[in-house]
Amino acid sequence: MIMSMLSNLVSIVKKRKTIGRGGSRGGTSGKGNKGQKARSGAHIGVLFEGGxxxxxxxxxxxGFTNAPFKITYEIVNLVQLNTIFDNGAIVTKEALIEKGVIKAGKKALVKVLGNGALDKNLIVHAHAFSKTAAQTISDKGGEVHVIKEK
Incomplete structure (x- = not known):
């Protein structure tokens, strides 16, 4: 390394933009003449329409929203019950969480819908049933129990 051949390092700190007196930006510093935007600390909101x-x-x-009081249901279909549970099994919310059908920790209620076929007789405890689901479960010899707590 030859000391006379060293080149200058590029400055890490950028030179500050000089405005106003002595700078190349003149008296108004590129802000135009007067007005709200020319003042120091000027910030106008996006929705501001000039007063x-x-x-x-x-x-x-x-309108209004009733979202905080909305009742949400975790949907379970008969096809899922047919594939996951054995004949004569008791189906509860806890059993559905254990089998991974619905997610744990949610305060949502369970509703059984009549999508698909059911070959087994099951004892199902849920917060709500569709008419076809309740009819299909009872036709196959199972029991339908509606949980009243909400």
Whole structure:
């Protein structure tokens, strides 16, 4: 390494942009003449319309949401019950969680729908049943128990 052949390192810290007096940006520093955007600390919101009544406040409020009180069901079909459970088994929410049909930790209720065929007689405990599901389970010799707690 020859000391006379060393090149200068590129500056890591960028040189600060000089504005105003003495800089190449002049008196207004590239901000134009006067006005709200020319002031220091100027920040105007995206929805700001220059002081007139914003569109979001000019339009009326509509509707409401009942989302916090919405009752959600974990859906289970007869096909799933037929493939997972043995003949004469008792089907509960805990058993469905154990078998991996529904996810644990959810406060959702269980609803059994009549999609698919059922060959076994099962004792099913759920929060809700469709008419076809309840009819199919009882026709195959099984029992339908509606859980009242919600």
């Amino acid at each position: 007139q009544m914003p569109l979001t406040r000019r339009l009326p409020k509509r």
